[in-house]
Amino acid sequence: MLKEPAIFAQLIQSYARSGKLEKGRQLHAHLVTSYGTPSTFVANHLLNMYAKCGDLAHAVALFDQMPQRNLVSWTTMITGFSQNDRFPEAIQTFSSMCAAGIRPTQFAFSSAVQASAALGWLASGRQLHCVSLKLGLDAERFVGSNLADMYSKCFCLPDACRVFKGVSEKDEVSWAAMIDGYAKNGEFDEALMAFQEMLQEETVAADQHVFCSALSACAGLKSEELGRKLHACVVKFGFAVGNVIMSNALTDMYSKAGEMESATRVMGTSYDGWNVVSCSSLIDGHVEGEEIEKAVSIFVECKRRGINPNEFTFSSIIKACAGQAALEQGMQLHAQVIKSGFIMDPFVCSTLIDMYGKCGLLSSSTESFHEIQSPTYIAWNSIISVLAQHGCGREAIVAFHRMVSGHVEPNHATFVSLLMACSHSGLVEQGLRFFDSMKETFGLDPREEHHSCVIDMLGRAGRLREVEEFISRMPAEPNAFGWCSLLGACRTHGKKELGELAAEKLMKLQPENSGTHVLLSTIYASEGQWEEVKAVRRLMRDRRMKKLPGLSWVEVEKKTHVFGAEDWSHPKKDEIYKKLEQLWIRIREEGYVPFTGAVARRVEESEKERLLRHHSERIAVAFALIGSPAGKPIIVKKNMRICVDCHKAIKLIAKVEGREIIVRDNARFHHFKGGACSCRDYW
Incomplete structure (x- = not known):
C-alpha cells in the first residue's frame, strides 16, 4: 500500500504545473517499483500531470491499467484529450463514461462540448445538449457558455441565443461566446448590441477578448465612428498599452474601415507593433483601397524586418497582383508561397487561381486548381469565376x-x-x-x-x-x-x-x-x-460630364505602357504607326472589311476607317508585336468593352502574325489565335 499519498500527490501536482514531464515519469516508475499499482487518488494526479504535459500516450496507458476509475479519472481524461486537441477521443471518452453509468460533471460536459465546437460537429453538440437538459446542467454557467459557443461556431445562432438566455449566471465567458459568435457569423449589429447590453450589467467586466470581438464587429460594418468609440473604451479600461492582441484588433478594424492613417498609427514604427497579424491587416486595407504600391511596400518592409508572411499575408498581396494584373510579381509570390509551405492553404490557392485568371493565363489558373487535393467552396468559386x-x-x-x-x-x-x-x-x-x-x-x-x-x-x-x-x-x-x-x-x-x-x-x-x-x-x-x-x-x-477615355495597356520588358485612341505620345510612335499600316494591309488581304458602324460620329467613311485602325487596343497590340519576343503571347488590358471592328481585326492580326493575343476588356477575356477568338464571336 502506498504510504503518505498526499505528499506524492503534491509532488506530482508541482511537476504538472512546472511542466517537468521527465521528473513525473521517474516518480511514476519509482511508485510502481516500490509500492505496486498506485491508488486511484494518486493515479488521478498522474493522469492530470501527463495530460498537462501533453503526454497522452502514458495517460491512456495508465488509465487503461487502473483497476478502479472514478468520476475524477474520467473527467481528467476527457479534459486532457480536449486540451491537447484530440477532440474525437474527448467525445468518445465522454460517451464511454456515460455508458459506464457515471454522471458527468460540468467540467466533463464543458470539455466535451468544446471538442464538438472545435470539430464543428453539430450533431454531437446537440446530443450533449440533450444530456445536459436531462441532468439539469444546461443552465450552469460553464456548460451553458460552452453550448452557446458551440452553436455559434456551428452557425446556429438562434440556438446559441436560446442557450445563452437560459444561463443562470452570465459571466464574462458567456458574453464573450455570444459576442464572438455574432461577429464570426456576420451578425455585426447583434454583436455590438450584445456588447452594449453586457456593459450595462454592473456585475460583468469586459476583458480584452470581448473588446476584440466587438472591434471585429466594427470591422465587419466598416464603421470608423463606432470603432473610434470602442478604441476610447479600450484606452479607458487600460488594454491599449503594450497589448499586442488589442493592437492587432485595432489595426484590423481601422484597416477594414478604410482609415489607413489611423491603422498605421496604431501599429506604430517600433518593432513591437510590427507582427504578421498587424502587417496582414494593413496590407489588406491598402489592397481594398486600391493602394497597391503601399501594400507592396508594407510586404517588403515585413520581409526586411524578418517577419515571415502567413497565409493571410500572401492571400492579400496576391490579391493585389490580381487586381493590377501584375503577372511577373504574382509569379514571384507563387514561388515564395511554395517555399514557405502555404501552397496547400485553400485561401492562398484560391487567390493564385484568381490571380492567374485575371492576368490572362487560364492554363496556369486551372493547373493551380488541380493541385488542390480537396478543394473547398472557396477554390471551386474561384475556378468557376475564372472560367466565366x-x-x-x-x-x-x-x-x-x-x-x-x-x-x-x-x-x-x-x-x-x-x-x-x-x-x-x-x-x-x-x-x-x-x-x-x-x-x-x-x-x-x-x-x-x-x-x-x-x-x-x-x-x-x-x-x-x-x-x-x-x-x-x-x-x-x-x-x-x-x-x-x-x-x-x-x-x-x-x-x-x-x-x-x-x-x-x-x-x-x-x-x-x-x-x-x-x-x-x-x-x-x-x-x-x-x-x-x-x-x-x-x-x-x-452637366459637365466627360466621356471616359478608352485606354489599353500592355506590359513589355517589365514595364507597363498605356495607350489611348489616336495616341502618338509614345517614344516609339513612328515604329508603332508603321506597324499599324503594315497590319492594315495584311489583314485586308485576308478579307478584313472595316465595320464603320462601330463609329458613332457623322464623318466620311474614310475618316471612320482611319479612326478604327487607331483604337487604343490596336496601338497596344502593334507596340507589343514590335517590342516583345516572337512566340510570346501578348496580353492587352482595356478599360472598356472591345469594339466589334477591333475584335474582327485582332482575330486576323493573330493569324497573320502567328501570335496568340489575349485581350481583357471590362467584362471578360478574349483569346485570339489562328484567326478565331475563344468567345466564338459571342460576347
Missing part, C-alpha cells in the same frame, strides 16, 4: 457539377459566376435552369445580382421581350448593373425605345455615369438620329 471571365461556359458548368457531386455546397457567389459563365457563352436555357435551381434545389433565395445576371444573359441573346417579362416578375427593380446590361443589349440589337427606358433608370441610379449617355447616343447614331445624338452630347456638356 474567360468565356468557358461549358467548362464552368462541368466544374459546378463536380463541386456538387463532391458534396461541396454552392453559395450565392457560386451562382453569380455560373450565371455569368452561361451569359458569356450563350447558354441561356442552362442558365435559366440554374437560376431556378437556386431556390428549388439549394434553398438559396436569388438576390439582385442574380436577377441582373439573368437580364444580362437574356439581353445578350437578343431575347428582349423575355427580359421585359422577367423584370416585371422581379421582387424589386433591377440594380445599376441590370439596367446597364439591358442598355448594352438594346444597343447591340437595335431596340431604341427599351434602351431609352434603361437609360432613364440608369441616369436616376447613377447620375454621374457618363457611360449611360455614351451608350444612348450610340443607339441614336445607329438609327441615324443625329439630332438626338447632339441633344445627348449637349446634356453631357451642361
Whole structure:
C-alpha cells in the first residue's frame, strides 16, 4: 500500500504545473517499483500531470491499467484529450463514461462540448445538449457558455441565443461566446448590441477578448465612428498599452474601415507593433483601397524586418497582383508561397487561381486548381469565376457539377459566376435552369445580382421581350448593373425605345455615369438620329460630364505602357504607326472589311476607317508585336468593352502574325489565335 499519498500527490501536482514531464515519469516508475499499482487518488494526479504535459500516450496507458476509475479519472481524461486537441477521443471518452453509468460533471460536459465546437460537429453538440437538459446542467454557467459557443461556431445562432438566455449566471465567458459568435457569423449589429447590453450589467467586466470581438464587429460594418468609440473604451479600461492582441484588433478594424492613417498609427514604427497579424491587416486595407504600391511596400518592409508572411499575408498581396494584373510579381509570390509551405492553404490557392485568371493565363489558373487535393467552396468559386471571365461556359458548368457531386455546397457567389459563365457563352436555357435551381434545389433565395445576371444573359441573346417579362416578375427593380446590361443589349440589337427606358433608370441610379449617355447616343447614331445624338452630347456638356477615355495597356520588358485612341505620345510612335499600316494591309488581304458602324460620329467613311485602325487596343497590340519576343503571347488590358471592328481585326492580326493575343476588356477575356477568338464571336 502506498504510504503518505498526499505528499506524492503534491509532488506530482508541482511537476504538472512546472511542466517537468521527465521528473513525473521517474516518480511514476519509482511508485510502481516500490509500492505496486498506485491508488486511484494518486493515479488521478498522474493522469492530470501527463495530460498537462501533453503526454497522452502514458495517460491512456495508465488509465487503461487502473483497476478502479472514478468520476475524477474520467473527467481528467476527457479534459486532457480536449486540451491537447484530440477532440474525437474527448467525445468518445465522454460517451464511454456515460455508458459506464457515471454522471458527468460540468467540467466533463464543458470539455466535451468544446471538442464538438472545435470539430464543428453539430450533431454531437446537440446530443450533449440533450444530456445536459436531462441532468439539469444546461443552465450552469460553464456548460451553458460552452453550448452557446458551440452553436455559434456551428452557425446556429438562434440556438446559441436560446442557450445563452437560459444561463443562470452570465459571466464574462458567456458574453464573450455570444459576442464572438455574432461577429464570426456576420451578425455585426447583434454583436455590438450584445456588447452594449453586457456593459450595462454592473456585475460583468469586459476583458480584452470581448473588446476584440466587438472591434471585429466594427470591422465587419466598416464603421470608423463606432470603432473610434470602442478604441476610447479600450484606452479607458487600460488594454491599449503594450497589448499586442488589442493592437492587432485595432489595426484590423481601422484597416477594414478604410482609415489607413489611423491603422498605421496604431501599429506604430517600433518593432513591437510590427507582427504578421498587424502587417496582414494593413496590407489588406491598402489592397481594398486600391493602394497597391503601399501594400507592396508594407510586404517588403515585413520581409526586411524578418517577419515571415502567413497565409493571410500572401492571400492579400496576391490579391493585389490580381487586381493590377501584375503577372511577373504574382509569379514571384507563387514561388515564395511554395517555399514557405502555404501552397496547400485553400485561401492562398484560391487567390493564385484568381490571380492567374485575371492576368490572362487560364492554363496556369486551372493547373493551380488541380493541385488542390480537396478543394473547398472557396477554390471551386474561384475556378468557376475564372472560367466565366474567360468565356468557358461549358467548362464552368462541368466544374459546378463536380463541386456538387463532391458534396461541396454552392453559395450565392457560386451562382453569380455560373450565371455569368452561361451569359458569356450563350447558354441561356442552362442558365435559366440554374437560376431556378437556386431556390428549388439549394434553398438559396436569388438576390439582385442574380436577377441582373439573368437580364444580362437574356439581353445578350437578343431575347428582349423575355427580359421585359422577367423584370416585371422581379421582387424589386433591377440594380445599376441590370439596367446597364439591358442598355448594352438594346444597343447591340437595335431596340431604341427599351434602351431609352434603361437609360432613364440608369441616369436616376447613377447620375454621374457618363457611360449611360455614351451608350444612348450610340443607339441614336445607329438609327441615324443625329439630332438626338447632339441633344445627348449637349446634356453631357451642361452637366459637365466627360466621356471616359478608352485606354489599353500592355506590359513589355517589365514595364507597363498605356495607350489611348489616336495616341502618338509614345517614344516609339513612328515604329508603332508603321506597324499599324503594315497590319492594315495584311489583314485586308485576308478579307478584313472595316465595320464603320462601330463609329458613332457623322464623318466620311474614310475618316471612320482611319479612326478604327487607331483604337487604343490596336496601338497596344502593334507596340507589343514590335517590342516583345516572337512566340510570346501578348496580353492587352482595356478599360472598356472591345469594339466589334477591333475584335474582327485582332482575330486576323493573330493569324497573320502567328501570335496568340489575349485581350481583357471590362467584362471578360478574349483569346485570339489562328484567326478565331475563344468567345466564338459571342460576347
